[in-house]
Amino acid sequence: xxxxxxxxxxxxxxxxxxxxxxxxxxxxxxxxxxxxxxxxxxxxxxxxxxxxxxxxxxxxxxxxxxxxxxxxxxxxxxxxxxxxxxxxxxxxxxxxxxxxxxxxxxxxxxxxx
Amino acid sequence: xxxxxxxxxxxxxxxxxxxxxxxxxxxxxxxxxxxxxxxxxxxxxxxxxxxxxxxxxxxxxxxxxxxxxxxxxxxxxxxxxxxxxxxxxxxxxxxxxxxxxxxxxxxxxxxxxxxx
Numbered sequence: 001x002x003x004x005x006x007x008x009x010x011x012x013x014x015x016x017x018x019x020x021x022x023x024x025x026x027x028x029x030x031x032x033x034x035x036x037x038x039x040x041x042x043x044x045x046x047x048x049x050x051x052x053x054x055x056x057x058x059x060x061x062x063x064x065x066x067x068x069x070x071x072x073x074x075x076x077x078x079x080x081x082x083x084x085x086x087x088x089x090x091x092x093x094x095x096x097x098x099x100x101x102x103x104x105x106x107x108x109x110x111x112x113x
Numbered sequence: 114x115x116x117x118x119x120x121x122x123x124x125x126x127x128x129x130x131x132x133x134x135x136x137x138x139x140x141x142x143x144x145x146x147x148x149x150x151x152x153x154x155x156x157x158x159x160x161x162x163x164x165x166x167x168x169x170x171x172x173x174x175x176x177x178x179x180x181x182x183x184x185x186x187x188x189x190x191x192x193x194x195x196x197x198x199x200x201x202x203x204x205x206x207x208x209x210x211x212x213x214x215x216x217x218x219x220x221x222x223x224x225x226x227x228x229x
Contacts, residue, residue, distance in 0.1 A: 043206045043220030099210045101218060105156040
């Protein structure tokens with residue numbers, strides 16, 4: 001079955017540094033990957049989508065890469081701020097033409113001032 | 114962007130009672146909505162796909178008689194947790210998509226259910 005793994009350890013970084021989060025997938029090659037931000041007690045909020053034929057996507061301070069050989073996506077936040085502290089979730093579509101998503105466990109990012 | 118509204122945000126109920134959670138797409142129509150549950154420090158687990166005008170599709174291991182889903186209009190899906198027990202306490206979240214495939218999901222605010 002499809003599986004997504006994210007580093008379950010919390011990531012603590014200093015304000016201004018670049019945060020890098022990892023998402024690895026197995027057993028299925030998704031057509032795209034998505035990244036979401038989730039704050040405590042809230043629903044996830046969409047950040048970026050990257051398709052299998054795209055190597056990199058950027059949006060303001062965010063950057064996502066997609067390596068289909070390594071079966072891995074990296075999510076970067078440059079010039080991190082305390083307001084970036086949240087859980088970041090990686091998601092992929094279930095097999096086939098569907099909008100059903102399977103999520104990783106998420107990585108908790110804490111940016112220290 | 115599209116807005117999905119979920120209500121209530123928190124509910125506490127007694128064991129054995131039923132609880133209804135509403136999920137509305139406020140500024141778009143959604144023929145399909147998805148229901149997830151999330152336990153503390155765990156991932157979102159897909160429970161079911163809610164289809165407007167037809168029966169919901171449940172994921173393996175999810176009891177359809179326990180989690181009743183109704184999608185009576187293009188903007189409203191409801192999840193009813195029947196005969197709730199403490200182990201049903203969780204964070205329930207719905208999502209919807211704009212038309213088309215391979216697009217982002219819009220999530221409701223989530224409902225924290227506590228069964229006492």
